[in-house]
Amino acid sequence: MASSSPAAATQTILVVDDDRGVLSVVEDMLRTMGYTVIGTGDPLGALRYARMPGAIDLLLTDVVTPLMRGSQLAQEFRVIRPGVKVLFMSAYNVHQVEAYRVKLAPGEPFLKKPFTIDELQSAVKAALVYRPPANWLRG
């Protein structure tokens, strides 16, 4: 069962998913874990949040959204906030998402749908501490 941790209380996660029902449930799950959560169904809205003041520690985004691919959102988000961690979620596996220009670094966390609350918590925790190899170049 997922539980909150002291570290989570100081961390903020921005969730992007165009499925409103899923977005609302994922937001609630992350809040239960103790994170501060901002949710949006609109990737352009996510970029607006990126330009606003305040910390965002993790961008949790679907790989396939109608307005903008998750990879493009992550790329533009990292331009605005270079230090942000990104966790992709998708119904596709890590190899299939390469067709959507998501190339994960070795060992980089990834959230495969459908996921349980415990899988969500593990992936978020891992993504928040993950560092890609120094020589890794993002596509």
Next chain:
Amino acid sequence: MPVSARLSVLPAALETAIESPRFREYLAAGYGTCTDIASAMNEEPKVSPAALRQMIRTRLAAGSLFPIDGTVLAGKATAKRCPLCRRLILDGDIEQEVVVGPTTVLAHWDCYSIWQQEADAVARTPQHSVKTLTPLHIVREDGDGINPPTAEYVVSFGGAKDGVGTVVLAKPQGFDALVVLLRGLSIAHAEIGTACQVLTEQAHHEISDVTLTPAVLRRFRL
């Protein structure tokens, strides 16, 4: 004496603009102490309360404006631009500081009031507070040696575009447990029968437009 002569420290590019009738009007209105002169030159025309309300309603519906559920503080104007009406918050205005998570928004008191009223109205509408209509996905492992009546099923919801659910509700073992779960979700008897029949022959079945209330989600600890 030209205004630009009095403000000689300004970049040359602003000098022409400073001589404009609009800036003279701005100074005449008593806003000459504003620190953000470049912003002042781009000041938006005032919008009517009705138009502002409509704009806020549209932005809330589109998700580009969030509901107010954080800390709100009132204070003196700091000459920042209000993101709602796009006009500067000047001396004499009451400035509302709205803090939601990592985001701080400074707005006019009047604009904030309309935002709060519209956000409250959105929160009261059924689609935000009562239920979610979503596809329900039931999947089992496929292959030789799998016995559908006793196999483990993964029941998840969401994911209308992927053909796969997003969040796992439960993993019932066998048809009996699956039927109990589906009854608990108020799925019609005939629909449950169809699901079991389909799952006898194939590894995936989708039931569209299932109603998930907050009470149901809490039951599954979501």
